[in-house]
Amino acid sequence: MQIWLNYLDQILIYAAFAISLNLLLGYAGQVSVAHAAFGAIGGYTMGYLMMTRGWNFLPTALIGMVLAFIAGTIVALPALKLSVEYLILLTLAISSVIIGVFTTFPELGGTYGLIGINTPDIFGWTLGHPSDWVIPSLIMMLVTYGLCRRMGESAFGRVLKGIREDDRVTQALGKNVFAYKVGVFGITAGLAGLAGAFYSGWLQLATPSVYGFSFALTLFAIVIFGGMANLTGSIVGAAAVVLLEPLLRRVIKIDPATAALLQLVIYGLALVVLMMLRPQGVFPEGFSLWRLIRGKRAPTTRVEMTDSWVPTPTVQVHQIELDEIDDAERSRERRREEVWQNAPVVLEARGISKRFGGIVAADDLDIDFRKGTITALVGPNGAGKTTVFNLLTGFIRPDRGSVKMHGVELVGLSPDKVARLGLVRSFQDVRLVNRVSCVQNVMMAVQGQSGENLGKLMLGGSSARRGEKATREKAMNWLGFVGMADFADVPAGAVSYGQSKLISLARALATEAEVLLLDEPASGIDTRWVDTMLDLVEAVREQGRTVCIVEHNLHVVGRLADHTYFMELGRITAQGTIDELTHREELAEAYFGTV
Amino acid sequence: MLFAVFNAETVAQLTANGIFRGAAYGILGVGFALILGVTGRFHFAYAFTYTLAAYMVFTFKERWAVPFWIAAVVGIVAVGFVGVGIERFIYRPLARRARETALLAIFVASLGIAIAGENIIRLLWSSSSQNLLGPQQEAYTLLKASFLNFDVWEAASSFGLVVILALLLRYTSLGRSIKATRANPELAQTIGIEANQIYLICFFIGTVLCGVAAFWYGLQFTIAPDMGQSPVIFAFVVAFLAGTASSPIRVFFVGIGVALIQQYASIWLSVRWTQTAVFVVLVIYLSWLSLRQTDPIAWAKAKLARI
Numbered sequence: 001m002q003i004w005l006n007y008l009d010q011i012l013i014y015a016a017f018a019i020s021l022n023l024l025l026g027y028a029g030q031v032s033v034a035h036a037a038f039g040a041i042g043g044y045t046m047g048y049l050m051m052t053r054g055w056n057f058l059p060t061a062l063i064g065m066v067l068a069f070i071a072g073t074i075v076a077l078p079a080l081k082l083s084v085e086y087l088i089l090l091t092l093a094i095s096s097v098i099i100g101v102f103t104t105f106p107e108l109g110g111t112y113g114l115i116g117i118n119t120p121d122i123f124g125w126t127l128g129h130p131s132d133w134v135i136p137s138l139i140m141m142l143v144t145y146g147l148c149r150r151m152g153e154s155a156f157g158r159v160l161k162g163i164r165e166d167d168r169v170t171q172a173l174g175k176n177v178f179a180y181k182v183g184v185f186g187i188t189a190g191l192a193g194l195a196g197a198f199y200s201g202w203l204q205l206a207t208p209s210v211y212g213f214s215f216a217l218t219l220f221a222i223v224i225f226g227g228m229a230n231l232t233g234s235i236v237g238a239a240a241v242v243l244l245e246p247l248l249r250r251v252i253k254i255d256p257a258t259a260a261l262l263q264l265v266i267y268g269l270a271l272v273v274l275m276m277l278r279p280q281g282v283f284p285e286g287f288s289l290w291r292l293i294r295g296k297r298a299p300t301t302r303v304e305m306t307d308s309w310v311p312t313p314t315v316q317v318h319q320i321e322l323d324e325i326d327d328a329e330r331s332r333e334r335r336r337e338e339v340w341q342n343a344p345v346v347l348e349a350r351g352i353s354k355r356f357g358g359i360v361a362a363d364d365l366d367i368d369f370r371k372g373t374i375t376a377l378v379g380p381n382g383a384g385k386t387t388v389f390n391l392l393t394g395f396i397r398p399d400r401g402s403v404k405m406h407g408v409e410l411v412g413l414s415p416d417k418v419a420r421l422g423l424v425r426s427f428q429d430v431r432l433v434n435r436v437s438c439v440q441n442v443m444m445a446v447q448g449q450s451g452e453n454l455g456k457l458m459l460g461g462s463s464a465r466r467g468e469k470a471t472r473e474k475a476m477n478w479l480g481f482v483g484m485a486d487f488a489d490v491p492a493g494a495v496s497y498g499q500s501k502l503i504s505l506a507r508a509l510a511t512e513a514e515v516l517l518l519d520e521p522a523s524g525i526d527t528r529w530v531d532t533m534l535d536l537v538e539a540v541r542e543q544g545r546t547v548c549i550v551e552h553n554l555h556v557v558g559r560l561a562d563h564t565y566f567m568e569l570g571r572i573t574a575q576g577t578i579d580e581l582t583h584r585e586e587l588a589e590a591y592f593g594t595v
Numbered sequence: 596m597l598f599a600v601f602n603a604e605t606v607a608q609l610t611a612n613g614i615f616r617g618a619a620y621g622i623l624g625v626g627f628a629l630i631l632g633v634t635g636r637f638h639f640a641y642a643f644t645y646t647l648a649a650y651m652v653f654t655f656k657e658r659w660a661v662p663f664w665i666a667a668v669v670g671i672v673a674v675g676f677v678g679v680g681i682e683r684f685i686y687r688p689l690a691r692r693a694r695e696t697a698l699l700a701i702f703v704a705s706l707g708i709a710i711a712g713e714n715i716i717r718l719l720w721s722s723s724s725q726n727l728l729g730p731q732q733e734a735y736t737l738l739k740a741s742f743l744n745f746d747v748w749e750a751a752s753s754f755g756l757v758v759i760l761a762l763l764l765r766y767t768s769l770g771r772s773i774k775a776t777r778a779n780p781e782l783a784q785t786i787g788i789e790a791n792q793i794y795l796i797c798f799f800i801g802t803v804l805c806g807v808a809a810f811w812y813g814l815q816f817t818i819a820p821d822m823g824q825s826p827v828i829f830a831f832v833v834a835f836l837a838g839t840a841s842s843p844i845r846v847f848f849v850g851i852g853v854a855l856i857q858q859y860a861s862i863w864l865s866v867r868w869t870q871t872a873v874f875v876v877l878v879i880y881l882s883w884l885s886l887r888q889t890d891p892i893a894w895a896k897a898k899l900a901r902i
Binding site for chain 2: 031077078082086089092093094096097100101104213214217220221224258261264267268269270271272275279
């Protein structure tokens with residue numbers, strides 16, 4: 001019996017390690033192989049303090065957790081801007097440094113490590129037998145599970161998933177990607193430290209080989225088996241990995257030495273086979289064991305995506321006949337230009353310049369956006385229109401010049417800060433977060449969610465849940481606004497290109513930003529939908545928001561723009577109504593190549 | 596002993612050690628950089644092919660009594676085909692299936708191969724270390740540094756192979772195809788370069804190079820199932836420090852540089868700290884990269900595209 005309880009203890013401790021690793025790997029997409037090393041920090045701290053200072057188990061475990069948290073936070077700082085390959089390498093190096101440092105100190109047992117750590121006791125209860133460890137390990141695992149689940153399945157976790165798939169988009173929606181990454185790295189490292197203290201306490205060992213590379217790989221394997229971004233899966237994965245050994249030894253009766261090797265061969269091959277057959281793991285993201293047990297299936301909200309589907313926005317669509325531009329139309333344009341000239345300036349860019357090596361991407365640009373109007377930026381390919389968006393929103397820092405919104409200087413601010421101040425952009429290539437639902441994509445854009453604040457998430461009781469409900473309502477409104485409410489629970493990766501453009505508009509709108517920069521809102525979508533899209537942009541103008549569009553299609557510009565800037569080779573060479581611009585020969589030549 | 600004795604003799608010996616060990620790091624780095632740079636696969640199973648090469652040579656020589664040098668060549672070439680097999684039957688189908696998450700999927704599968712491979716070797720050949728016995732070992736002393744004939748052969752053959760690879764990349768049409776694929780596989784495809792073939796060739800060359808390093812290591816020391824773990828990390832370090840799109844010669848000298856840092860560190864630091872010192876250098880370098888806010892691979896590709 002004791003031997004099976006021993007396996008149970010091991011499952012619980014491994015599961016705790018794997019759950020926090022899963023938050024980092026599965027939710028936030030940060031591939032770290034240093035999790036075992038952070039565990040070692042917890043284990044060694046606990047062992048050292050217990051052996052030399054005679055401290056009690058629980059306080060030493062907590063100190064280990066705090067030290068691992070600090071180490072994790074420090075490691076996260078250089079790790080933030082690295083691509084996946086470099087992050088893997090960095091965490092490999094960090095593991096070697098951490099384990100190397102422990103091996104170097106004779107006080108920590110050198111290469112042998114700390115052996116024979118005193119039997120821990122918690123509040124006078126001596127944990128001498130495997131049966132004593134079940135309840136403390138279970139509590140520790142459940143605390144880890146609870147914390148990670150609360151972080152993963154909330155507004156906070158939604159941002160993590162956004163970072164996993166596209167950190168630029170997440171930043172463009174006003175999320176401080178930097179703080180999230182550091183936070184999640186530090187917290188998961190801290191939780192690994194806690195699990196490490198329990199692991200070492202249970203083994204009564206803290207040695208370099210216990211936390212060596214094969215342990216790191218085992219944890220990785222558990223997360224992959226169980227399924228990324230599925231915490232329950234990690235528990236099942238831990239059980240599968242741990243129970244493989246008794247299965248081989250006791251059931252198939254292989255001698256212990258061979259069984260241990262065979263176990264590793266099976267892990268390894270299973271990882272390869274799993275990647276080939278079921279890369280999402282045994283329990284994929286969003287799969288709930290509970291729902292299955294209670295006989296409920298995942299909510300099916302599939303909408304037939306037939307050719308005849310046309311979005312039905314909740315705005316009044318007033319069709320405008322787009323005839324040849326006649327005199328009446330021309331006077332209408334002039335009226336709009338007048339409106340633009342008299343509207344108050346919201347955003348004012350002056351002398352914006354940027355060079356990449358010898359290439360001038362932006363040369364002394366002066367641009368105004370005015371309240372309640374649509375400004376268009378047109379020009380040939382490579383004129384630098386999208387670069388202007390990048391320069392205004394802080395994705396690229398200009399060499400010179402200033403961007404002021406209501407008098408506040410934006411140059412030098414990070415893109416997320418710019419977005420929070422009310423200047424939000426969309427992307428030409430849409431860039432939805434494909435593995436989450438459409439409504440979640442829009443929810444991500446809602447500002448000031450209490451569930452994104454870790455303090456409120458952990459200590460605020462039900463406020464995060466209420467906030468989540470309100471966020472969903474807002475998001476549903478915006479989805480309804482663009483006519484996509486039926487697709488709320490469909491994964492964003494499953495909708496058509498035109499639909500994804502609508503969702504990306506809803507996402508930009510949901511930020512409630514005062515100024516919206518839309519990068520080719522109507523390009524690449526079905527001609528039947530172009531008018532719907534244009535109606536929506538006009539409706540946004542009617543709400544008093546300030547819009548700037550980058551567009552190739554002069555038809556679209558003619559319908560939407562109140563004022564048009566013409567760009568060539570990084571310079572603004574003309575401005576005025578689109579009609580004025582298209583009647584200037586040199587511009588027509590620059591744009592179309594011929595007259 | 597934090598401060599060791601500092602004299603000319605020590606420096607000469609450390610320099611010699613650094614160059615010989617660095618040649619191994621260098622050739623490993625060149626092979627890994629070729630694979631990662633061209634195919635984009637984070638080939639962790641490089642550790643397994645390294646170990647397997649030494650065991651193949653050992654098996655041909657000791658168990659099947661093949662003459663030593665023939666065993667060496669056959670064993671190393673055979674392991675090259677193992678590398679090709681991994682790419683063809685595991686990585687390529689995975690990449691096709693996983694698409695945007697291919698890097699992670701391949702890394703995980705590669706870890707799997709590394710774990711399974713090491714333990715299969717343990718099961719087939721036993722966990723204890725073996726001796727790969729070859730020609731007579733001879734010691735020399737030059738400029739107060741002593742070294743073995745194997746050291747010289749190892750450094751010379753490694754450098755020779757790296758030079759051959761550099762010439763191949765520079766002057767042959769195959770080399771130009773490899774470089775074109777490295778810069779942009781899709782574009783290379785449009786001018787009739789079969790990227791899949793190039794990937795296989797890179798896996799063959801990269802795996803043979805790591806086999807050479809493993810062979811010399813096995814000849815000087817012993818071979819063991821976990822012998823690949825530490826060298827492969829150094830291969831990563833060297834490849835990343837040098838840049839995966841760099842010339843093989845440059846990567847090779849970065850390898851020597853890393854080994855020299857490691858050796859010289861022992862003058863000021865206790866020997867136990869030297870390995871940690873190398874990783875600290877790496878962490879500082881990566882932090883610096885991160886602070887520059889640039890993605891070095893994208894940067895290197897952009898630079899290449901301009902040439």
